[in-house]
Amino acid sequence: xxxxxxxxxxxxxxxxxxxxxxxxxxxxxxxxxxxxxxxxxxxxxxxxxxxxxxxxxxxxxxxxxxxxxxxxxxxxxxxxxxxxxxxxxxxxxxxxxxxxxxxxxxxxxxxxxxxxxxxxxxxxxxxxxxxxxxxxxxxxxxxxxxxxxxxxxxxxxxxxxxxxxxxxxxxxxxxxxxxxxxxxxxxxxxxxxxxxxxxxxxxxxxxxxxxxxxxxxxxxxxxxxxxxxxxxxxxxxxxxxxxxxxxxxxxxxxxxxxxxxxxxxxxxxxxxxxxxxxxxxxxxxxxxxxxxxxxxxxxxxxxxxxxxxxxx
Numbered sequence: 001x002x003x004x005x006x007x008x009x010x011x012x013x014x015x016x017x018x019x020x021x022x023x024x025x026x027x028x029x030x031x032x033x034x035x036x037x038x039x040x041x042x043x044x045x046x047x048x049x050x051x052x053x054x055x056x057x058x059x060x061x062x063x064x065x066x067x068x069x070x071x072x073x074x075x076x077x078x079x080x081x082x083x084x085x086x087x088x089x090x091x092x093x094x095x096x097x098x099x100x101x102x103x104x105x106x107x108x109x110x111x112x113x114x115x116x117x118x119x120x121x122x123x124x125x126x127x128x129x130x131x132x133x134x135x136x137x138x139x140x141x142x143x144x145x146x147x148x149x150x151x152x153x154x155x156x157x158x159x160x161x162x163x164x165x166x167x168x169x170x171x172x173x174x175x176x177x178x179x180x181x182x183x184x185x186x187x188x189x190x191x192x193x194x195x196x197x198x199x200x201x202x203x204x205x206x207x208x209x210x211x212x213x214x215x216x217x218x219x220x221x222x223x224x225x226x227x228x229x230x231x232x233x234x235x236x237x238x239x240x241x242x243x244x245x246x247x248x249x250x251x252x253x254x255x256x257x258x259x260x261x262x263x264x265x266x267x268x269x270x271x272x273x274x275x276x277x278x279x280x281x282x283x284x285x286x287x288x289x290x291x292x293x294x295x296x297x298x299x300x301x302x303x304x305x306x307x308x309x310x311x312x
Contacts, residue, residue: 003033004303005057005068008075010036016075016286016296023292023300024072033066035059037076041083048090055095070303073100074283078110078159081282097307099299100282105261109282112156112188115260122259125252125276127193131156132177133186140177141170147191152228156186161230166192190278195229195270197221204229205245206237207253207267208284208295210302214253216294217244229268239289249275256280264299 004024008017017034024032039046039059046064049056057066071091076084085103093101100106108114113131120126130143144151144167153176154164163185165176180187197203202222208215217240220229229235243250253267256277266284269277286296 003066003068004028004030004070004072005035005066006032006072006074007035007037007040008073009038009077009080011038012075012077014075014285014287016283019286019292019296020072020074020300023296027297027300027304032072033064033068035064035066037073037084038080040087041080042086043083046087048087053095055091068096070307071096071098071101072300072303073098076283078157078282081106081110097303097310099263099303099306102261106282109260109262109265109280110157112154112279113186115279116188118259119256119277122255124256124259125274126278127191127273127276129188129190131186131188134181134184135177137174137177140173143189144170144173147189150192151189152192153180154188154190154228155180156188161228161233164228164230164233166226166228193270193272193276193278195272196225201225202227202229202235204268204270204278205240205249206281206284207245207250207269208265209253209257209267210264210298212254214242214245214250215298216291217242218288219244237288242294245271252277264302 006020021032038044045059045061047058054067058064088101088103091101108118116129128147132140132143149168151167152164153167167173167176195202195204202225204220206218206220219238219240220235222229222235224234227233231237252275253269256267257265257280260280262280266281267277268279269275
């Protein structure tokens with residue numbers, strides 16, 4: 001039992017897998033076993049068998065056989081994470097070193113309805129939000145008015161800023177509600193945070209947290225005030241010094257991650273309104289400026305340290 005497994009969804013084009021593989025090679029002088037997570041989704045042909053307390057991961061048709069001491073789970077698209085939950089529960093917390101083994105924490109962080117509720121319970125500052133699913137016209141309008149007719153709408157489960165809209169009038173609202181209804185999506189209305197920089201541009205911060213420390217801070221700047229601060233929607237990501245934010249905001253990012261039960265995450269927050277959290281990303285993208293050095297290396301190091309401390 002000494003394999004290091006990097007398990008990602010090979011259908012993803014995000015690119016974090018390459019950084020994680022390289023980090024393992026740099027830190028251990030050997031290549032990890034790369035496994036396509038889709039093979040272990042519900043209905044996949046991957047199998048888990050046990051020799052005592054040691055899990056054996058196998059894909060018989062491909063001749064894959066791994067006995068992981070370290071399992072690095074990453075780059076799993078949000079919509080597919082429930083399909084990996086049974087595998088995570090089967091492996092469990094105490095058999096391998098894995099920071100991504102808690103399926104329930106993934107679920108809470110991935111579905112914004114549960115994330116919002118958890119933040120509210122934990123006292124994490126956030127903009128007021130209302131969750132809707134195929135609402136009546138009157139229910140949607142009532143929620144819109146309650147949030148002062150200036151909101152951002154987003155799918156409860158989504159990624160990359162897709163299907164995220166800034167809505168400020170009734171016509172826009174009706175169009176967006178119809179769009180979500182057509183796909184059966186549950187969605188969230190969130191009060192606008194007024195997160196503008198001194199030049200009038202939308203901006204927010206992505207703070208990558210590992211345990212009780214901040215690994216990386218990026219500022220995302222969006223010139224179009226009606227588009228979200230995602231690079232895929234035209235925003236620019238600017239790497240900032242690791243301690244660019246105040247201690248209070250660093251503590252907020254750490255607290256938000258901990259509130260969801262995650263040991264690691266990418267926290268999206270705004271400094272306006274005294275500091276508010278928008279969401280925590282289970283798998284922040286690693287391909288940005290210095291992402292390898294600032295995130296991939298310490299993330300893999302944390303797995304190796306956990307394995308060593310357990311004597312695996």
